[in-house]
Amino acid sequence: MEFSYVNHTQIHFGKGQIASIKNSISPNDKVLFIYGGGSIKKNGVYQEVVDALSDHAWVEFSGVEPNPTMETLDKAVALVKQEGVNFILAVGGGSVIDGSKYVAAASLYDGAGWDILEGKHSPKSALPIGAILTLPATGSESNPAAVITRAATQEKLSFYNPIVRPTFAVLDAHVMKTLPERQLANGLVDAWVHVCEQYITYPTGAMVQDGYAETLLKNLLILAKDFDNRDNDAWRENLMWTANQALNGLISVGVPQDWATHMIGHEFTALYGVDHARSLTLVQPSLLRHQIEAKRGKLEQMGKNVFALNDSETLAEQTIDAIEHFYQSLNLETRFKPEGEDKTNSIEKLMAQIEAHGLTAIGENQALGLKEIREILNAVIL
Ligand code: NZQ
Ligand code: ZN
Numbered sequence: 001m002e003f004s005y006v007n008h009t010q011i012h013f014g015k016g017q018i019a020s021i022k023n024s025i026s027p028n029d030k031v032l033f034i035y036g037g038g039s040i041k042k043n044g045v046y047q048e049v050v051d052a053l054s055d056h057a058w059v060e061f062s063g064v065e066p067n068p069t070m071e072t073l074d075k076a077v078a079l080v081k082q083e084g085v086n087f088i089l090a091v092g093g094g095s096v097i098d099g100s101k102y103v104a105a106a107s108l109y110d111g112a113g114w115d116i117l118e119g120k121h122s123p124k125s126a127l128p129i130g131a132i133l134t135l136p137a138t139g140s141e142s143n144p145a146a147v148i149t150r151a152a153t154q155e156k157l158s159f160y161n162p163i164v165r166p167t168f169a170v171l172d173a174h175v176m177k178t179l180p181e182r183q184l185a186n187g188l189v190d191a192w193v194h195v196c197e198q199y200i201t202y203p204t205g206a207m208v209q210d211g212y213a214e215t216l217l218k219n220l221l222i223l224a225k226d227f228d229n230r231d232n233d234a235w236r237e238n239l240m241w242t243a244n245q246a247l248n249g250l251i252s253v254g255v256p257q258d259w260a261t262h263m264i265g266h267e268f269t270a271l272y273g274v275d276h277a278r279s280l281t282l283v284q285p286s287l288l289r290h291q292i293e294a295k296r297g298k299l300e301q302m303g304k305n306v307f308a309l310n311d312s313e314t315l316a317e318q319t320i321d322a323i324e325h326f327y328q329s330l331n332l333e334t335r336f337k338p339e340g341e342d343k344t345n346s347i348e349k350l351m352a353q354i355e356a357h358g359l360t361a362i363g364e365n366q367a368l369g370l371k372e373i374r375e376i377l378n379a380v381i382l
Helices: 017-024 045-052 070-083 094-106 173-178 181-199 207-225 233-246 260-272 276-290 292-305 315-329 343-356 370-380
Strands: 010-013 030-035 057-061 087-092 129-133 145-150 155-160 168-171
Touching: 010 017, 010 233, 017 045, 017 129, 017 168, 030 070, 030 094, 045 087, 057 070, 070 094, 070 145, 087 094, 094 129, 094 145, 145 260, 155 260, 168 233, 173 233, 181 207, 181 233, 181 260, 181 276, 181 315, 207 233, 207 292, 207 315, 260 276, 260 343, 260 370, 276 292, 276 315, 276 370, 292 315, 343 370
Parallel strands: 010 168, 030 057, 030 087, 087 129, 129 168
Antiparallel strands: 145 155
């Protein structure tokens, strides 16, 4: 185990914490208040933010879409430059927070913002970001990652840079009350797959990382079993905190990571508009079955410690079945049926993007090349 670990995002957790942003942003800062399609206007969050910003100069930018696009975000970059903004306040789910990371870095760069996604520019500075989370799922509120779509070319790429990790994040679970069932299930499953990507690799005997990952997975199983009784503070708070901890960088320190499900999943979202979490449940069970020998040790450990399955020769197989049933219990699909397109066309379209994005050696062992990904897609697509 060798690592350096820091997570400098200050978390303000609980009811009424939106008001605390007043003290977390310097009074001299000019703020860009950036949000999505308007859910915050329906649930009172917009007004709470306006009240909290009463001592600050601020401008607003709305319309960041789910799976945020470069095309929309570049308009926010122009606004930042024009208005002399020096602090970004992102109010929304992963899409708004990811989008704000792009805006924070692209605003201090003279070239095209997309260069950051293509790795042609590695930002050394970015405007500071504060996040008010309205949808627990991605962990973006306290991590250094962002996933951005270029609509023109149907590409969805990510970048990681510690300079875009938010300085603070407000996690008030009351704002989740207006979340539709679909988004709550998505959030639960996205957090689950985040833990899996950092856990279902090969055993290294990392007791802290494994033990905490198993706790987070068990939490998510309990919350899913209790999904019908979700209208209470404890359920919401536990999901919000679990999803945050699932991808705040802690459980991945010093251990191998996979992320192949996410990389392949992003191509389904970019080409077919599948919700992020739903792209993961399409890919992951087939990917795990394909990689079962390499992952057998961790799958067996997960079977015992998370699903409480008995030891047996087929424990790894049973664990994958249990994961698939977990998704199905929340009404998420684990196979993809392209509409108005046959299976071969769909595979070819996805493979062309996968190749263009250089996904030729992914997974914890770099064992998934184009041949292996094609085999997985063949199992995923009906
Ligand atoms: O835009 P508004 O009107 O706010 O509506 C949103 C959106 O339609 C709505 N919503 C959010 N909070 C709400 C609410 N509706 C009612 N009440 C509330 N309190 O929910 C819809 C989906 O929002 P979105 O932000 O897109 O969802 P999510 O948080 O799942 O984010 C998904 C994006 O994050 C990326 C994904 O690829 C996707 O682009 N990811 C980011 C990661 C990261 N930064 O670390 C990791 C993840 O693996 C993921 O890839
Ligand atoms: Zn995810």
